[in-house]
Amino acid sequence: EAGVAQSPRYKIIEKRQSVAFWCNPISGHATLYWYQQILGQGPKLLIQFQNNGVVDDSQLPKDRFSAERLKGVDSTLKIQPAKLEDSAVYLCASSLLAGGTGELFFGEGSRLTVL
Amino acid sequence: DQQVKQNSPSLSVQEGRISILNCDYTNSMFDYFLWYKKYPAEGPTFLISISSIKDKNEDGRFTVFLNKSAKHLSLHIVPSQPGDSAVYFCAASFGNEKLTFGTGTRLTIIP
Numbered sequence: 688e689a690g691v692a693q694s695p696r697y698k699i700i701e702k703r704q705s706v707a708f709w710c711n712p713i714s715g716h717a718t719l720y721w722y723q724q725i726l727g728q729g730p731k732l733l734i735q736f737q738n739n740g741v742v743d744d745s746q747l748p749k750d751r752f753s754a755e756r757l758k759g760v761d762s763t764l765k766i767q768p769a770k771l772e773d774s775a776v777y778l779c780a781s782s783l784l785a786g787g788t789g790e791l792f793f794g795e796g797s798r799l800t801v802l
Numbered sequence: 803d804q805q806v807k808q809n810s811p812s813l814s815v816q817e818g819r820i821s822i823l824n825c826d827y828t829n830s831m832f833d834y835f836l837w838y839k840k841y842p843a844e845g846p847t848f849l850i851s852i853s854s855i856k857d858k859n860e861d862g863r864f865t866v867f868l869n870k871s872a873k874h875l876s877l878h879i880v881p882s883q884p885g886d887s888a889v890y891f892c893a894a895s896f897g898n899e900k901l902t903f904g905t906g907t908r909l910t911i912i913p
Contacts, residue, residue, distance in 0.1 A: 691845070720900075729806070729891050729903030730846070743900055778845055790836075791901070793845025 689713065691794035693779050699800045705767035708797045712760070712781030718742075720791065721754055721764050722778040730778055736762065769801045805829045806894050808904035816912050821879040823907050825892035828873065832894040836901070837866060837877050840889045849890075850877070879909075887911045 692711040700706050712719050717738050722730035733752065735743040738759040747754070751770070756762040766773055776796040783790075807826045815821045823837075833854040838846035852859040852866045852875070859866050865878045879886055889908050893901040 727905065729808075729893075729905045731903070732900045735900060780845070790848045790851075791838075791846075793847070795843065795845050 691779055691781055691792055693777075693794035693797050695797055696795065697798050697800075699802065700769055701802050702771055703768040705765065706769060706799060707766075708764045708777050708779075708799075710762045710764070710779030710794060712762070712779070713792055716781035716783055716792070717759070718782045718784070719756055719762050720780040720782075721762070722780065722793075723775045724778055724796070725775045733764070733777075766799075769799075771801050774799055774801045804905070805832075806892060806902050806904040808890075808892060808907050810907050811905070812908040812910070814910045814912055815882050817884060818881045821877075821882045821886065821909055821911070823877040823879075823890050823892075823909065825875045825877075825904055826873060827875075827894050829894070829896070829902075830873065831896040832902075833897070834895045835866070835868060835875050836893045836895075837864075838891045838893060838903075840891065840906070846891060882909075882911045884911050884913055 694709050719736045721733045724730045733747045734754045736756040739756045754764045776798045778796045780791040780793045805828050836851040837849040839849045840846040850861050850864050850866050852868050857868050868875045889906045891903050891906045893903045895901050
């Protein structure tokens with residue numbers, strides 16, 4: 688079974704530039720998550736999708752971050768304009784069950800460095 | 803506010819001995835707890851979980867203990883093996899809500 692795919696693995700940009708990350712979840716997983724992991728911290732949920740609807744985006748900085756999940760499968764996370772504090776690993780995860788009791792399967796992450 | 807805390811950033815254990823990783827939480831509403839393991843340049847992978855109706859769950863070399871009155875859980879690995887060297891995150895949730903992760907503990911197994 689293929690795992691969660693993410694790209695790009697690494698991205699370096701200057702502040703105020705834009706960046707987009709792509710995620711393809713495990714086939715059949717209705718729930719998709721984007722997490723931000725800053726160095727030395729645990730993953731923090733940015734947004735959760737159930738199929739192509741947003742379940743929780745309470746911690747997404749909506750003035751600069753946006754995410755979409757077209758047709759309930761792939762998802763993209765965009766940052767525009769980027770700030771220095773956005774330097775982090777962006778993890779995509781998917782699960783069969785919604786919420787906190789379903790096992791989350793994570794991708795390898797996309798490491799963003801903002802200079 | 804940090805609702806899930808892992809106060810030990812790192813831990814070193816001799817191969818073959820027991821590794822004990824600790825996690826404290828502040829939100830008494832949490833009713834489901836999980837441990838994830840993360841190798842460098844990889845995403846976290848699920849290790850073991852426990853519901854608040856239990857106080858212990860075992861899976862092979864891994865056992866998670868939950869002390870609800872102390873709002874504390876621990877992960878025991880015995881015997882510890884070199885492949886166990888990784889960062890371990892505890893996480894918690896309540897109802898059907900999102901997971902809240904701790905800051906992680908880096909475990910190093912010394913051969």
